[in-house]
Amino acid sequence: MKGWENNSDFMVKKEIVSAANLKKEIEEAKVELTSQNKKLKLSVKTEAKKKVNKKKAVTKKKVDKKKAVTKKKVDKKKALAKKKADKKKAVAKKKAEAKKKVDKKKAAAKEKVDKKKAEAKKKAEAKKKEEEAKKKEEEAKKKEEEAKITQEEIWEEQLTEEEIIGFQIDKTDMDKLVNRVTEMIAGYETKGILQNILWRKLKLSSRDGSRLALKLERLGNITREKILENGRWTYLLLIKKIPISTKSIENAPCLVCPVEGKCSTDGEISPKSCVYIEDWVLTELKTKKVMKLIDAKKDHYRKLAHEQGYRSRASYKLKELNKSYRIIGAGHFVLDLGCAPGGWMQVATKIVGNKGKVMGIDSSYVEEIPGTFILRASINDNNIIEEIFDFFVKKVNTVICDLSPQVTGNWSVDHASQISLNYSAVKIMEQVLEKKGNSLFKVFDGEFSNEFYHYMKKKFLRVKLTKPKASRKPSSELYCICLGYLG
Ligand SMILES: C[S@@+](CC[C@H](N)C(=O)[O-])C[C@H]1O[C@@H](n2cnc3c(N)ncnc32)[C@H](O)[C@@H]1O
Structure with missing residues (x-):
């Protein structure tokens, strides 16, 4: 290797090698760096992921907690609703059971009612059948009765006219008796009287009474109306002619006439041409009931009453007054004071109908x-109020009063007694008439009528004195209409 150190090639080679090494080192460092980078990146990612996961876990925990709370709430609500629903169901069940019980009871009651109805129907049918049979029997009886001849009719067949007119009761002044009985019958005016009642009053046997009635009829004093009373035939006696009593000739001019001895029907001095007799007769007739009877017979309302089945012409007065003033209405409780023979009661009964009640005294x-109750009593009797409440149970809506005293012919006396009767009737009225109720009073017109009118004015909202068309023109009767009792 030392040889290579002096050599430039070697040096270059060395440099190349070292460069290559460097390069290699750089590359290795690069790799290392990349790896480290990768590692770092991974660790950052992991860390971030961890954080995210942690966050996610926290969030999840929170959400789960929330969910749990919500679920708990929902469950609680559900449980409550279920409880409520169960309660409702229980109530409904209870109700249904109660309804079932009620229905059962109702059904049982209905069954009972139906049973009762059926029984009542059966009873009613049986009653109807019984009534029909009774009616048939009564009709047959009536027919049989109608076919029956009365004792009077037998006598009429058997006796001669002389025997009828010459009828004599032992030890009796027959003229006096004839006058007395005729006067009594006249007292009942157009109403008449049943012969058996009259005979009882006179203490006559029915045989003597019936013969006497025949005699009176033949004499022309009375008429007899054959009527069926309580299933038996009898006679209603009605006045025809007022008897001539000594009282009736008390003021006759003949009694003090100086030439009475020379008077004869065909002579120069005769009752036929006597002006004194004529004057006397005219004055007498004006005051006598004969005149009244003649009027009565011609009277339109009397005829109408006869035709229409009303017991008195007075019915038409009440009809007329009620049409104008509505004193009586449907369903009213009506008290009739002085009701005989019952004409007003007949009218009142029709007006009040099924729901009303009528009592007459x-x-x-x-x-x-x-359909009415009739009490035979004087209005001055003590127990009258008790009797009235016994029948009506409560106060009445209307009091009608047609009271008349037995007239004497003296107007001031008759007027005074009639007004006095009215004051007695007002005393009754005050105890039995309801507040706002109505009243009707007949008034014989005279000096006390105005006083009576003002007396009534203090007691009612509206009071009026009037005279209906059905009241006879010459009669001095008025009617006091009182509306709205002040109590
Ligand atoms: C004119 S009548 C009544 C008529 C009757 N409103 C009708 O329509 O048939 C008068 C009646 O008053 C009766 N009367 C008179 N005084 C009486 C009294 N104190 N008590 C009861 N009724 C009496 C008489 O008996 C008589 O029947």
Whole structure:
């Protein structure tokens, strides 16, 4: 090797070698560096990856935690909802069970009702059949009765006119009896009286009474109307002619006539041409019931009442007044004071209908009116209020009052007693009429009518005195309409 050190080639060669070595070293260093670089890069990457993973793990942990919390919440909610739903289900179940029970009960009740209904229907049908049979039986009885001849008819067949007119009761002044009975019948005016009631009042046997009625009819004093009363034929006695009593000729001019001895029907001095008799007769007739009867017979409303089955012409007064003032309405509870023979009750019953109630009070007998209650009593009787409440149970909507006293013919007396009856009726009204209720009072017009009108004005919202068309023109009766009781 020392030979090579002086040689330039050698030197170059040496330099080349060292350069090659250097190159080799550089390359090796390069490799080493690359490797180290690679390693470093790898370690940085690994580190970064580690960091990322760590971050990821932390995030995941967080997310998982959140998820767990959320899941817990959701589960809690779900559990709550489930609990609620279960509770709801339980309630619904309970309800359904309760409903089932109620339905069962309802079904049982319905079954009971249906059973009852069926029984009631059966009963009603049986009752209907029974009623129909009864009706048929009654009709047959009625036909049979109608075919029956009364004792009076037998007498009429058997007795001569003389025997009928000459009828005499032992030890009795027949003229006096005829006058008395005729006057009594006249007292019942156009209503008439049932003969058996009259005979009871007179304490006459029904045989004597019936013969007497025949006699009165033949004398032209009365008429007899054959009627079926409680399944038996009897007669309603109606006045035809007022008897001539000594009282009725009290003021006759003949009693004090100086030429009475010379008076004869065909003579120069005769009752036919006597002006005193004419004056007296005219004055008497004006005040006598005969006049009233003549009027009554011609009367349009009386005829109408007869045709339409109303018991009195008074029915038309109430009909007319109610049409204008609506005193009575459907469903009303109505009290009728002084109701005989029942004309107003017939009208009231029709107006109130099925839901209403009608009660009548009169001291006279009133034949039954279906669907009503009739009390035979004086309005001054003590227990009258109790009787009224017994029937109605509560206060009434309307009080109607057509009270009339037994008229004497003296107007001031009759007027005073009629107004006095009205004040008694008002006392009843005050206890039984409901607030805002209505009333109707007949008033015999006279000096006290105005006082009565003002008395009523204090008690009602609206009060009016009026005279219906159906009231006879010459009659001095007015009607006091009272609406809206102030209580
Ligand atoms: C004109 S009538 C009534 C008519 C009746 N509104 C009708 O439509 O048929 C008068 C009635 O008052 C009756 N009366 C008079 N005073 C009476 C009293 N104190 N108590 C009960 N009724 C009485 C009479 O008996 C008579 O029947």
